Amino acid sequence: MQRPDLSDLPEEVVAYILALEEALAAEGSPSPAGGGASFEPSEPPTTINVITVTAEGLAKRTPRHLYGRQRRSGMGVFDIEGPETDPPAILAVADEAETILVCTSSGRIFRLPVAGLPETPVRGRGQPLAGQLPLLPNERPVAVLPDGRGAYLALASERGWVRRVRASFVGQAMFQGTSFHDAAQGGPLVAACWSSGDEELLLVTGRGQALRFAERHVRDRQGCLGMRVDPDDRVVAIAAVSETSGVFLVGEDGKGTIRLMRGLRANKAPGAGGKAAIKADAVRGAVTVREGDDLFLISRLSKIIRFAADEVPAKEGVVQGVNCMSLRADEVVAVTVSAI
Numbered sequence: 307m308q309r310p311d312l313s314d315l316p317e318e319v320v321a322y323i324l325a326l327e328e329a330l331a332a333e334g335s336p337s338p339a340g341g342g343a344s345f346e347p348s349e350p351p352t353t354i355n356v357i358t359v360t361a362e363g364l365a366k367r368t369p370r371h372l373y374g375r376q377r378r379s380g381m382g383v384f385d386i387e388g389p390e391t392d393p394p395a396i397l398a399v400a401d402e403a404e405t406i407l408v409c410t411s412s413g414r415i416f417r418l419p420v421a422g423l424p425e426t427p428v429r430g431r432g433q434p435l436a437g438q439l440p441l442l443p444n445e446r447p448v449a450v451l452p453d454g455r456g457a458y459l460a461l462a463s464e465r466g467w468v469r470r471v472r473a474s475f476v477g478q479a480m481f482q483g484t485s486f487h488d489a490a491q492g493g494p495l496v497a498a499c500w501s502s503g504d505e506e507l508l509l510v511t512g513r514g515q516a517l518r519f520a521e522r523h524v525r526d527r528q529g530c531l532g533m534r535v536d537p538d539d540r541v542v543a544i545a546a547v548s549e550t551s552g553v554f555l556v557g558e559d560g561k562g563t564i565r566l567m568r569g570l571r572a573n574k575a576p577g578a579g580g581k582a583a584i585k586a587d588a589v590r591g592a593v594t595v596r597e598g599d600d601l602f603l604i605s606r607l608s609k610i611i612r613f614a615a616d617e618v619p620a621k622e623g624v625v626q627g628v629n630c631m632s633l634r635a636d637e638v639v640a641v642t643v644s645a646i
Contacts, residue, residue, distance in 0.1 A: 413487025456500030467492025515580030569622025
């Protein structure tokens with residue numbers, strides 16, 4: 307087959323095609339995984355879905371078993387289709403029978419049934435959530451969480467302010483779009499996670515700084531300053547952890563590590579400056595992982611990769627991380643974890 311003319315394609319797409327051709331040539335295999343990795347056999351059909359949401363609120367869901375597991379450092383496959391100006395921003399995993407909570411930058415929360423999202427193939431077109439998620443001007447979705455996964459919903463703002471909301475307050479009786487955060491206090495909301503009520507919270511910034519403290523210090527609804535953040539930095543993730551936890555951290559360059567909490571001493575109280583958690587200039591996400599979990603990463607160009615978290619070396623100290631996703635003129639924008 308004659309190679310088509312690529313001159314009219316965007317530079318990022320050409321770079322991806324060239325890199326994929328190099329990987330396939332090196333292996334002598336037609337595998338779409340790239341990086342010398344072939345897909346493992348698919349898991350049995352499941353009702354668990356991978357949910358992708360863009361910065362401006364396009365969304366889709368795809369059954370998890372349609373994503374083949376690759377080796378760490380693979381190139382991934384294209385996922386949600388949308389305008390180039392509206393890149394992917396959020397990944398989540400939930401069963402089609404569940405309800406998800408969509409948290410926005412203004413601190414508002416909406417409840418949406420997973421089954422109400424459009425189901426598409428892996429490379430499928432996203433549909434606007436405008437009808438179910440009436441965003442205000444300059445408001446955007448920042449987190450998607452399955453309902454009922456903890457006793458508290460922990461919220462983190464860009465400048466390090468943390469709040470806890472009892473699960474009952476965001477239950478079925480919640481009025482759609484109820485606000486649980488004042489952007490004037492700590493800046494816009496940027497991340498959320500479930501917690502049990504007696505765990506610790508880990509805040510992570512884009513510069514790779516982190517702070518760990520007992521969540522009992524956070525007053526319900528009123529909140530407190532969880533972490534002092536440098537003016538040129540911002541919080542990007544919050545995770546519920548314990549002394550025995552491991553947290554996967556990934557940078558925009560696709561390099562990641564599992565940081566063991568026993569190597570990151572907890573503070574006696576919130577409100578202090580952070581400590582180095584990973585050597586990275588732009589951390590894009592942090593999720594608590596357990597043995598046997600799978601990780602999903604998605605890039606700005608909508609490439610998504612699934613691989614076993616056990617392939618990432620766990621470290622107690624500060625490291626740069628290992629290559630988790632092969633990128634060409636691209637960057638990682640979001641991560642999620644799924645128990646298998």
